[in-house]
Amino acid sequence: MSMLESNPPSSPTQGNPAPVFAALGDPTRLALISRLGDGQARSIAQLSNGFELTRQGVTKHLRVLEEAGIVASSRVGRENHFSYVPEPIEGVRSYLDSVCEQWDDALSRLKAFVES
Template sequence: MSRIDIAPPAQDHAATFAALGDPTRLSLLGRLSGGQAQSIAKLSTDTRLTRQAITKHLHVLEGAGLVSSLRVGRETQFAYRPEPIEAARSYLDEVSAQWDAAFARLKAFVEK
C-alpha cells in the first residue's frame, strides 16, 4: 500500500483549519474581527467559559497565527490577524479550481 504525501501548502494551512474547527475559537475570532484588540476579561463577558478556558483557546489561535497578543500593563490584549485566513482562502480557491477543471474534463469525456 502506498503512502499519500500531503503537499506542503496543505500542511501550511493545517494549523489554521484545526484552530477554526472549534466553535468557541470561531466565536472568539468573530469577536476580534472587528479590528479592536480585546483583553481576556472583555472576551469572557457574556460567555459561560472561564477566563482560563478563553486563554487556552486564544493560545491555540495565537499558535496558528490567527491572533497576536500584546501585553498592556497587567492585561494581555489579543488582536485578529487576517493573513492566515486569507492564505487558507486562496489555497481553497486553488483546490476548488482544480476540482472544477477535473469535473469539466470528466463531463467532456462522458458526453463524447
C-alpha cells in the same frame, strides 16, 4: 528575564494549512475570531464575557489561536490585548480556493468527455 516576545520560532504563517484548520475547528475559537474580526483589540476579560467558560478556558483558546498566528497579543498595562491577524486565514482561504478549483477542473474535463 521576561522573555515574552511572541515565541516566533514555533509555527508562524507557514505554507502548512493543517495547523490553521485545526485552530479553526472549534466553535468557541470561531466565535472569538468573529469578535476580533472587526479589527478592535480586546482584553481577555472582555473576550471572556458571553462564553460559558472560565477565563482560563478562554485563555487557552486564545493561546491556540495565537500559536496558529490567527491572533496576536500585546501587553497594555496589566491587560493583555488580543487582535486579529488576517494572513493565516487568507492563506487557508486560498488553499480552499485551489481545492475547489481542482474540483471544478475535474468536472469540466468529465463534462467535456461525456459530450465528446
